[in-house]
Amino acid sequence: MKFNFKEEQLIIKPHKSQQSIYVREQKGVYQNYRRLLSWLLMITFIIIPFLQYQGQQAVLFDIGKQQFRIFAFTFWPQDFVLLAGILMLAAFALFFVTTWLGRVWCGYVCPQTIWTLAYVWVEHRIEGKRNQRIALDKSPWSLHKLQKKSLKHCIWLLMSFLTATTFISYFIPVQSLYLDLLSFNWTALITFWVLFFTLCTYGNAGWLREKVCIDMCPYARFQSAMFDKNTLLVAYDAQRGENRGARKLKDDSQQLKQEQGLGDCVDCNLCVEVCPTGIDIRNGMQYECINCALCIDACDETMTRFNYAKGLISYTSEQALTGETSKGFSFKLAAYASFCLVCSIAMVLWINARIPLEASILRDRNALYSVDYQGIIENTYTLKILNKSQQPLHFSIKVPEIDTTLLKLPKKLLIKSGAMQTVPLTLTADGNSLENKMTNISFIIQAIEQPSILLKRETIFFRD
Ligand code: SF4
Numbered sequence: 001m002k003f004n005f006k007e008e009q010l011i012i013k014p015h016k017s018q019q020s021i022y023v024r025e026q027k028g029v030y031q032n033y034r035r036l037l038s039w040l041l042m043i044t045f046i047i048i049p050f051l052q053y054q055g056q057q058a059v060l061f062d063i064g065k066q067q068f069r070i071f072a073f074t075f076w077p078q079d080f081v082l083l084a085g086i087l088m089l090a091a092f093a094l095f096f097v098t099t100w101l102g103r104v105w106c107g108y109v110c111p112q113t114i115w116t117l118a119y120v121w122v123e124h125r126i127e128g129k130r131n132q133r134i135a136l137d138k139s140p141w142s143l144h145k146l147q148k149k150s151l152k153h154c155i156w157l158l159m160s161f162l163t164a165t166t167f168i169s170y171f172i173p174v175q176s177l178y179l180d181l182l183s184f185n186w187t188a189l190i191t192f193w194v195l196f197f198t199l200c201t202y203g204n205a206g207w208l209r210e211k212v213c214i215d216m217c218p219y220a221r222f223q224s225a226m227f228d229k230n231t232l233l234v235a236y237d238a239q240r241g242e243n244r245g246a247r248k249l250k251d252d253s254q255q256l257k258q259e260q261g262l263g264d265c266v267d268c269n270l271c272v273e274v275c276p277t278g279i280d281i282r283n284g285m286q287y288e289c290i291n292c293a294l295c296i297d298a299c300d301e302t303m304t305r306f307n308y309a310k311g312l313i314s315y316t317s318e319q320a321l322t323g324e325t326s327k328g329f330s331f332k333l334a335a336y337a338s339f340c341l342v343c344s345i346a347m348v349l350w351i352n353a354r355i356p357l358e359a360s361i362l363r364d365r366n367a368l369y370s371v372d373y374q375g376i377i378e379n380t381y382t383l384k385i386l387n388k389s390q391q392p393l394h395f396s397i398k399v400p401e402i403d404t405t406l407l408k409l410p411k412k413l414l415i416k417s418g419a420m421q422t423v424p425l426t427l428t429a430d431g432n433s434l435e436n437k438m439t440n441i442s443f444i445i446q447a448i449e450q451p452s453i454l455l456k457r458e459t460i461f462f463r464d
């Protein structure tokens with residue numbers, strides 16, 4: 001069998017995710033919003049681990065101690081149901097926002113976008129504008145190129161290191177972490193995680209960039225399932241823009257447009273050059289588009305230069321592009337909003353009803369009971385109490401079903417915050433005072449300082 005390909009058909013072009021993208025720096029209204037939001041989020045990310053609440057780190061996910069502290073609340077592995085609630089709420093919130101505003105998360109809030117654009121900003125400051133960067137990369141290695149590249153990578157690594165240490169301080173108490181880091185007393189654990197997250201940040205924001213969004217992030221793949229005709233998207237108005245064609249600024253544009261049958265797109269290619277994922281929005285909606293609006297700002301700048309109306313590329317919806325009015329409300333949106341509301345209410349109620357105390361009671365397995373020479377019955381138990389609150393507390397233990405004069409129980413028990421205490425207990429009772437061979441009893445454990453912290457654990461008292 002003979003294949004008859006022309007020579008140019010045999011050239012395999014790399015997919016755009018394999019090509020280098022040189023993002024052109026762009027200023028504009030949406031970029032101002034995005035930068036402001038990025039700064040706010042970055043500053044919040046940096047200062048949260050340094051916040052103190054009642055003398056302790058306010059937000060700490062202490063994996064070693066299996067305690068997640070968020071201001072007045074400490075969560076334990078037993079509170080796993082809350083994590084499920086948070087994940088469900090996050091999922092429905094994401095569905096809601098994506099259906100309404102498209103990939104606004106990707107364009108404005110996603111750490112990958114924020115960090116990538118911050119790294120591009122550094123690159124721009126050191127290596128110059130887009131054309132200068134392309135020329136630098138094409139030029140042979142020289143001392144000048146080596147200096148620029150070294151400086152850029154050193155700053156990227158420093159930013160990655162600071163990001164890594166900040167991230168780790170959510171998991172290791174910030175004071176001890178920075179004391180260890182600054183005194184070079186790096187344990188194997190700290191060294192591993194600092195290196196790991198430094199390399200992850202450096203690799204993701206410095207090298208992989210848009211490849212994370214295009215090839216690795218699952219969100220890009222399933223977003224279209226959430227879109228509807230009213231979802232806000234970044235889109236090019238082809239009716240207005242086509243036929244695209246270059247023209248000179250000094251030309252009488254309107255007359256030239258009519259003569260040559262041109263639309264408003266002057267084919268300046270700026271919308272492609274500023275795009276961090278390297279796509280051409282004029283080709284229609286693409287899954288690579290992260291809704292960052294860099295192309296809107298670039299195109300608006302061009303439109304202003306040519307004295308055309310802004311908005312050739314804009315935030316719009318499929319419905320609006322066909323000339324119909326976009327509906328703000330849809331059943332899908334209302335359903336997602338209701339799920340968010342239900343999840344939030346359920347979580348607030350659950351947190352309110354949650355008691356920061358855990359206890360379990362175990363009977364002695366060797367003997368059901370013992371009887372002394374006076375006929376007094378003894379049953380032995382092991383009580384385990386976990387103080388899940390953020391303060392040390394005194395606990396009282398009561399068994400209302402047994403005559404209190406016969407109880408051999410500690411009057412009060414001091415248990416530190418986050419500590420579990422095992423208490424061996426012996427209950428005694430006059431055998432004649434109990435009607436049945438097995439009596440249901442309950443241990444009531446109550447914090448003396450905060451009586452609302454109270455738990456009841458049931459067990460059985462045996463007699464002969
Ligand atoms: S097409 Fe526009 S909005 Fe989409 S990723 Fe590129 S620059 Fe951002």
Ligand code: SF4
Binds near residue numbers: 244298
């Ligand atoms: S920035 Fe606007 S005018 Fe320039 S090529 Fe893109 S769509 Fe056309």
